[in-house]
Each structure stands twice: as structure tokens, then as C-alpha cells.
Amino acid sequence: MPLPPRLELLTPEEMGRADALAIAAGIPGPDLMAAAGRAVARAAMRRFRPCRTLVLAGPGNNGGDGYVAARLLEQAGWPVAVAALAPPRPGSDAALAAAAWRGPMLAFDAAEAGRAELVIDAVFGAGLARPVEGRAAAVLRAVRAPILAIDVPSGLDGATGQVRGLAPQAALTVTFFRLKPGHLLLPGRGLCGETLLADIGLPESVLARLAPRAFRNAPGPWRPPAFGAEAHKYSRGHLTILAGGEMTGAARLAAGAAHRAGAGLVTILAPDAAAAALYRAGDPGTIVSEAGLDALLGDERRQVWLIGPGLPGDAATRAALGRLLAAGRRVVADAGALTACAGDPGALAGAAVLTPHAGEFARVFGPVGADKPAAARAAAAATGAVLLLKGADTVIAAPDGRLAINDNAPPSLATGGTGDVLAGTIAALLAQGMPGFEAACCGAWAQGEAARRHGPGLVAEDLITLLPSALKSARVN
Incomplete structure (x- = not known):
């Protein structure tokens, strides 16, 4: 285009x-x-x-x-x-x-x-x-x-x-x-x-x-997915979020954003019965499962996964990431999944989208340095994944060298949970069939536009309710 x-x-x-x-x-x-x-x-x-x-x-x-x-x-x-x-x-x-x-x-x-x-x-x-x-x-x-x-x-x-x-x-x-x-x-x-x-x-x-x-990141090189009258929940994609048992708010924010960004079905995979009970007390539109990773990987309709929000950056998270990648799933890796791969970018090879902030990037790839575009491009090329380096000047790099700079993020986005919302939005767009680079660009721009519409006093939950109108405006810009 x-x-x-x-x-x-x-x-x-x-x-x-x-x-x-x-x-x-x-x-x-x-x-x-x-x-x-x-x-x-x-x-x-x-x-x-x-x-x-x-x-x-x-x-x-x-x-x-x-x-x-x-x-x-x-x-x-x-x-x-x-x-x-x-x-x-x-x-x-x-x-x-x-x-x-x-x-x-x-x-x-x-x-x-x-x-x-x-x-x-x-x-x-x-x-x-x-x-x-x-x-x-x-x-x-x-x-x-x-x-x-x-x-x-x-x-x-x-x-x-x-x-x-x-x-x-x-x-x-x-x-x-x-x-x-x-x-x-x-x-x-x-x-x-x-x-x-x-x-x-x-x-x-x-x-x-x-x-x-x-x-410059804006609608045109990408458009949010659009579906005709024949669409159904499976054609709009099934996103599965691998969730933790402690910081449960992160997965819930990601799931809420995924719903509003258009995913047909959203499942939270809880680690145990106690965590599942917490998740079931949330959004009734979210499926909550405690069946285990192997059981859900057996469902071929679950092609897109989000791993990281609310998870510890430990060996168990890294092992789960490895199983998802080995199974050929399209994976968005965020937060704990990135920290779990500290010093070993090869462990992220095969992911669809990586969404680090500068600290997480440094843990995996080394300091960003003075040339943010070059650092993002090198990380994308090394992993084969789209790399979204978060910040007020978010940079999105594709493995083939394409680069977008997102400059519409207001300072109000600097609050806890907005990264979880972004990860859920991108994963939902992937589930609907967008390529990784376009999904990352669309998610970053839509989040900035939603924050602009809200104004001061923003919390992460506010973004979720404003995502549909932001995405709608991207279809007509």
C-alpha cells in the first residue's frame, strides 16, 4: 500500500x-x-x-x-x-x-x-x-x-x-x-x-x-482489520494469554484490550485453581482455563499467544515461551517473558512481536545507546521478530529493515498497565490476521490516539474503553 x-x-x-x-x-x-x-x-x-x-x-x-x-x-x-x-x-x-x-x-x-x-x-x-x-x-x-x-x-x-x-x-x-x-x-x-x-x-x-x-507511524501503511457480514468469532481469531498467579491485573488488562481491539475469543490460561478463580471474577467475556499449556496447545485454533504480562522473569516462563515457539505459534513476548531471556536474545528467535521498554531491551540485547533506530533494527534482525521499543518515541522495527517512529503518545501514557494494554492490543490484531509489523504499528498508534482522546488523569483501564473509537478513526484517516 x-x-x-x-x-x-x-x-x-x-x-x-x-x-x-x-x-x-x-x-x-x-x-x-x-x-x-x-x-x-x-x-x-x-x-x-x-x-x-x-x-x-x-x-x-x-x-x-x-x-x-x-x-x-x-x-x-x-x-x-x-x-x-x-x-x-x-x-x-x-x-x-x-x-x-x-x-x-x-x-x-x-x-x-x-x-x-x-x-x-x-x-x-x-x-x-x-x-x-x-x-x-x-x-x-x-x-x-x-x-x-x-x-x-x-x-x-x-x-x-x-x-x-x-x-x-x-x-x-x-x-x-x-x-x-x-x-x-x-x-x-x-x-x-x-x-x-x-x-x-x-x-x-x-x-x-x-x-x-x-x-512516521500513522494509518496508511496499515489499516485495522475489517470484517464482512460472514465473520464469526473464530474467523476473528482466538488469543490465549499465559497468565501468572500474583500480578493478575496485567493479564486482565491485556485481555480487556484484546476484546476491544477485535479478537473473536480471548482465553486466560491460569497457573492453578486459585488464580483461575481470581480471573473468573473479572470480565465475563474472557474464557478462563487451568487445563495446562500442553492441553491448550493441542487446539490448533489457538494460533496466537501472549506471554509475559504479570509473569516472573524466571526459568518456568522461559520454558513456556520455548514450548510456544517450538509449537510454531505466533507469539507476542512482553514483560516477564523478555526478562526471562536476559542476555540470550536467541531464546526469542521465532517470536512474532517483542515489546520491551528500554530496561527490558537492555537486559536482553544490551543498552539501547545513542542510535535507537539502529538498536531496534539490529534486535529485530537478530531474532527474526518485530521489535517494538516502547517510549514517548516508540520505534517499531521489522527484521527486513522497515522502521516506524510513533510520536503520538502523550505523557499521560506513563502509568502502570499501559504496556499490558498495548501487548493485548497487538496480540488481538495478530489474531485477526494482521502481519506482525503492521499489528505493532497499529497498536502503538491506536494507544496514543486513545490516550489523546482521554486527556489528563488517564489510567490503563481508560485506554481499553477508548480503543474501539481510536481504531475506527484509523480505518477512515
Whole structure:
């Protein structure tokens, strides 16, 4: 299914190739720079009133965009000056833009930066490969006015969202053609402030040459399952949840979410009679069994299993996971099932979806590190499972290299039980026939949308009641 407009994410390297392909196709580089600078100037005029504006210009194309923006703002009557960290390379597009600037040039120093009422940060772009330090860092640190950043705030890694040395807080960031992962990943997303994506005339055809493998998670690459009049409870899938005897709330939350996410049947497999009695006191629509794992594995209709919520990360949980995988079941492994495989990612090979938070990921695969997309992709490739690395900037990676970044999760989701709801939602979507990557993307987005609809004061139980409306909106977006 083709992506809706502008969901693709391009790394700085891919964006450089997009520019090169456009130029090779006959679009002059100076025209692209003029369009970028024009987009910046228009954004400044729409967001801010005319005021003493300082453009901090670097020596590359980012600086060239700044020179163009300065010239257009001055033509509109704004009091504008440029302070250059270094001159552009002779003969470059940026040098042409700098030569067209006839306005005042100021010293690139902290004093000038501190006097400005608006600063346009055109020092470094998203592909910066070294830390911002020395004079550049001192000048950016001295800014007290609102900052409009071109492409990214200087020092922000466009591929990872991490800060290289220093990156200032922008009020507005203007970027071009497609967003980069760093615009969505933390801390980059917060440092960009409001992010505006501008069209500068790059043809859409360059995307086919680039074949990007990352996108912003939203409906379009996936849709929730839809069933016709002939559907029945078995055609909508039977999910079985392997539950524990102590933290019973986790499995109950997962089961409630699975019901609301559309699974036809949901069974909780309890470890003993006492736990089964607790589970039977809950949602009457949930089947509760204490027949044992081998007995339920004998039912071929039980193809999708969720293991982990409320379970201890011990040898018994690991053994149960191994039996499910050996039986060829589609398994969502969460919480205790992940901890049970600490230091041994091979024990998770064959699972359909893994849903760790950063701590669980570190136990199994090692620290996430500075490059969250790379870490998630490597874990997915190593296990053959879809890897959903939870957080405010959840990353979903497929073994084949596809990657989605989910950025619609509000802070209200940072409460106990929401991970159990997410695991149950994803497992229910798998049971209804969605592929693992699409199910993980859909589950993460639907949970964020449900939380947005609720607002402050959210608890995990609230998500369950809002899932149907969130999923319905995904079918029509």
C-alpha cells in the first residue's frame, strides 16, 4: 500500500541523495536553496512580528538558506543582520547566496547573539558529524531570543535525534521535503519546537530511487482489520494469554484490550485453581482455563499467544515461551517473558512481536545507546521478530529493515498497565490476521490516539474503553 503524503522519513544521507537526484534531473541547486530560504522567510513572517533579527550562518548549504532568508526578510522591511561562523566555500551555491546579501554583517560572537530579538539558526544542518563546541557553542548558548532553526537546531543529529555537543531550544524549525528521524526521536523532537515541513520543489519521483525504509507511524501503511457480514468469532481469531498467579491485573488488562481491539475469543490460561478463580471474577467475556499449556496447545485454533504480562522473569516462563515457539505459534513476548531471556536474545528467535521498554531491551540485547533506530533494527534482525521499543518515541522495527517512529503518545501514557494494554492490543490484531509489523504499528498508534482522546488523569483501564473509537478513526484517516 502506498504511503499517504509525507509519511516517509529520510536520514540526512538520504536527503543529500534526494537533493543530488533533483539536481541531476535538471533542477538547479541555487533554485532549491532559493526555495528553502523563501520557506524560512515566510515562516518567520507568519510566526513573528518584524524585529531585530540575526541570522547565524554556517559555511554550508544551511548557511546559504540563511542568507536567502535574510535577504527576503530585509526586502520585507525587517531589520536583519547576518553573522557568519565562516565564509562559504568559493563557487558553492551557498557562496552565491552570500554574495547576494547586501545587508549588514556582524561579528559572530556571544554579544551580538544576546542582543537579537529573533535568531535564525542557519549554522549547521542535520548531517553534522562532529560535536558543536568552541565559538559556535558559545554563540548559540548566548541566544536569549526565540530561535527559528533551519532544518534542525544546530547540533541535533537528524538521524538519531541525539545532541552532538550542544543544540539550542528552537521555537520553530523549518525543514524541507520530508522529515528526518531526528525530528521525531527524543530529545530532538522537543528541541525542534514546532516543526514545519516545507515544499521546495523536489520531485516526488526521487523517493522511488531512494526507497526509504522508515516512516512516521500513522494509518496508511496499515489499516485495522475489517470484517464482512460472514465473520464469526473464530474467523476473528482466538488469543490465549499465559497468565501468572500474583500480578493478575496485567493479564486482565491485556485481555480487556484484546476484546476491544477485535479478537473473536480471548482465553486466560491460569497457573492453578486459585488464580483461575481470581480471573473468573473479572470480565465475563474472557474464557478462563487451568487445563495446562500442553492441553491448550493441542487446539490448533489457538494460533496466537501472549506471554509475559504479570509473569516472573524466571526459568518456568522461559520454558513456556520455548514450548510456544517450538509449537510454531505466533507469539507476542512482553514483560516477564523478555526478562526471562536476559542476555540470550536467541531464546526469542521465532517470536512474532517483542515489546520491551528500554530496561527490558537492555537486559536482553544490551543498552539501547545513542542510535535507537539502529538498536531496534539490529534486535529485530537478530531474532527474526518485530521489535517494538516502547517510549514517548516508540520505534517499531521489522527484521527486513522497515522502521516506524510513533510520536503520538502523550505523557499521560506513563502509568502502570499501559504496556499490558498495548501487548493485548497487538496480540488481538495478530489474531485477526494482521502481519506482525503492521499489528505493532497499529497498536502503538491506536494507544496514543486513545490516550489523546482521554486527556489528563488517564489510567490503563481508560485506554481499553477508548480503543474501539481510536481504531475506527484509523480505518477512515
